Amino acid sequence: MQGQGEVRVKIGELARATATKVETIRFYERIGLLPEPARTDGNYRDYGPDQLARLSFVRRARDLGFTLDQVRELLSLADDRDRSCKAVDVVAREHLAQVDQKIADLRSLRKELSGMIDQCGQGAISECRIIEALGPS
Template identity: 65%
Template sequence: MNPNIMTIGHLARETGTKVETVRFYEKSGLLPKPTRTEGNYRSYDRAHLNRLSFIRRARDLGFSLDQIRALLALSDDRDRSCSAVDEIAKEHRREVERKIVDLQSLKKELDRMIDQCGCGVVADCRIIESLSPPDASGSIL
């Protein structure tokens, strides 16, 4: 067998991806369909490995599938200006900054709830009270 050809399991292991995820990326068009062996097994090459590694890294950085699809399309046109790539990255950074603000607000609310807790009994717990619907009278079940 050609050493540059990989099975789906090998490709998944090399990239730290689940086999089901590789199939999903194929179905969604992010990863090109591989050729098939005589036994009808998927047969991946170095280009698949590189593309899947790109996708994994972009996902690790929180890019959406649509953003990754756009980045991949842009990366296929090597002579094009990278201004469109920059704009995708800047938009993603703005999304991350919004999430950070939301998470900081969430942390403040959790801090407030925890600080109000007197560590007594559950019946008097301010955290449970804060999480319960306004019309709950004691038990939430």
């Protein structure tokens, strides 16, 4: 039941308020990250403050690079307000380790690309060290 003064919005307004595409909101509903909303008499999706807060949480977690499974886990943990925060810390630390690994991988990639570029004599393609490095061994 809608509380007095509770702001209700349609999916387009929710999308604009959270900078999320309508298709993404529908996807999050299909995979269970967002509950199916109530419907208006005209069969429009009807969202309230709880859905806005939940979608904002999902968006922020995704912006930080958490996977959909990690977001699902974090939402489950957030829904159990009496539970220890330790489980949330574990998820965040695992994600941080993944981020650190990606940074290390990117640094390695950068070093390799930089080395290839440094070897480029900018002569003929037939003598190009970059093309040579990319070609079959």
